[in-house]
Amino acid sequence: MWKVWWLIGIPQSVVLALLYVNVLQKTPHSVAYFPALVLYIVVYFTWVRMAWLCAPNVKHGIWTAVSYVVIVLGVLNLAKTLLLV
Numbered sequence: 619m620w621k622v623w624w625l626i627g628i629p630q631s632v633v634l635a636l637l638y639v640n641v642l643q644k645t646p647h648s649v650a651y652f653p654a655l656v657l658y659i660v661v662y663f664t665w666v667r668m669a670w671l672c673a674p675n676v677k678h679g680i681w682t683a684v685s686y687v688v689i690v691l692g693v694l695n696l697a698k699t700l701l702l703v
Contacts, residue, residue, distance in 0.1 A: 622672045
């Protein structure tokens with residue numbers, strides 16, 4: 619589970635943050651907006667699926683519950699952000 623969070627999730631979050639700040643936030647009416655948005659969503663939900671499936675692979679069960687809560691909060695935050703654009 620730690621590999622999905624730290625080795626994939628953190629670098630992926632940095633790349634998606636750069637994509638969001640440099641393309642999605644600055645150019646909502648450009649031609650590049652829709653492809654960038656699709657890329658953002660596909661990459662994010664690919665990680666969400668991996669994290670959700672790997673969440674039970676921990677020694678202490680509390681981390682499974684924490685992982686599920688953080689994943690759900692992240693998806694809700696993404697939905698809120700996309701709806702406000």
